[in-house]
Amino acid sequence: MNESLNQIGEREILNRLKRFMPIGQIEDDTAQISPQGKNILVNTDVLVEDVHFSDQTTSPEDAGWRAITTNLSDLASSGVEEILGITVGMIAPANTPWSWVEGVYTGIDKALTKFGGKVIGGDCSSGNQKVLAITAIGTVGKLRLHRSEAMDGDLLVASGPHGLSRLGLALLKKEPLMTNKPLSERLKAAAIEAHKRPKPPLEALTELMACKPTKVPWRAAATDSSDGLLNAVENLCISSQCQAELDLASLPREKNWPLGSNWDEWCLSGGEDFELILSIPPLWAKALIKAFPSSKIIGLIKSGPPKLSWNDGQEIKQSKINEFKHF
């Protein structure tokens, strides 16, 4: 069962993939889904070997899982209600063993079983480098969340701790860690889990929608922190044309997260955290941190041209905001 893809051939590859596709494109030129009268959200993400994942730290199953989380995280930060389906564009060198493809689809399948949605179709081709190009489609829920809805007076809320995925990567790559005290086993396990099996912030979204105080209007800005916390806050500020003031003492650190500037930097810009970064009225923010205890108020929004600063007035340098280098 572990021949390479060019030994198997395209038709047999598709045959074997059928078990991962309950409905869909394999026996037809397209897949059909029913949004049942609702508007839909669409998101496409590409994951490229050695840019977004590497065989060194990511098993095929983990790569498939991560690809789903990346996509569903974007849907969550737009206010998705139901995930209708995903398509998978897969590219791999012709000599790639079948086990890699099977592993990726197993990871995709496990993630979808946990978070919702089905594989509805896709395409595959040989290429020099492994690529997963996923498109996810879902229905819009009660409130369509945009980046551009932040307003003066809002509080900034992170739906969970940040930096764990980056720490997990460091542990997997055995990078030297800037700390004298040993890390707790719990923290290490959480970090590796966050890197290998990140979760899209769908529960946080559900709680956000459920906990809105009735007197607060339906208006919220959101994005996800897949490219790092500061990057997400900056995106909100640019789209909403406003300023953010962050509280260094209130960074969304995991329990027992070490102190120190390089640990803060991982928290701020480690990336791949897949949490919601929200700008919402104070009453709603306070309701959310009560309803969803892993969430935390991390700062506030002020009017003015886009800028990020600490609450002591010090501007956060652009160089600190890791623009994720996909080029």
Add this chain to the structure above:
Amino acid sequence: MNESLNQIGEREILNRLKRFMPIGQIEDDTAQISPQGKNILVNTDVLVEDVHFSDQTTSPEDAGWRAITTNLSDLASSGVEEILGITVGMIAPANTPWSWVEGVYTGIDKALTKFGGKVIGGDCSSGNQKVLAITAIGTVGKLRLHRSEAMDGDLLVASGPHGLSRLGLALLKKEPLMTNKPLSERLKAAAIEAHKRPKPPLEALTELMACKPTKVPWRAAATDSSDGLLNAVENLCISSQCQAELDLASLPREKNWPLGSNWDEWCLSGGEDFELILSIPPLWAKALIKAFPSSKIIGLIKSGPPKLSWNDGQEIKQSKINEFKHF
């Protein structure tokens, strides 16, 4: 304006792409579209440099155009009514000049302007090799076409001539042509156009839907011939569990197409023809070739386990059916 992508950086790349995206994902994590209560069709195709296109024969504009046609052709062969939008996953080496990206998007834009739909979002990343991963979404029209609906007694109809794209490729690559007589200038121009700027069979679909005789029920099987005519007919036979009998004298050849077995082979298996291959009741087939003169009856469907043969009873060998080697 012709720096490389890593000189420009991701944020500026996205900024420059905004003009191609009237609505959509750039300022948000996802794009939103409204299917207006209808069911939707979804299709994903990946195009990989040196597998599906090469700089030698395909300009960036042509690559973008072809990517759209490939996708919309699948939507057409499923019975699309309106193209709602497409997402573009683009991968290119970091040293790729901006002009390549701009060219691809210009080709995408021109094709969408002609055929319908808008770019609603996407993603980009560096990688070793250029890749376009396109997902197209459209609404289902009057009749959802499937591959599996062919029935004994149907006629097979091709919506247009086949082999032109393969001839166009040969001309562009200056391959030796197996003919003693010079090709007509008209044929050469049509072949190069078919290779560089192929069209999805949307007009044929419109005519098909419009010309159905009232006493014929709404039932038709369809696929597109993007991987060659025989491959398309075989796909219909496999999905519908039936046999096809083709008439060698009625191959869908272009006017002045040379005679000879290698020319027939290009017609049968050249690929990238993007025509509808239909299995429909005889009355409907006859109405279609009247309403849409480029279409042609090429054979018929019989019951029995999947098999392709000529109308003299000779079986068409599997080796003749070009399984397009994407691996």
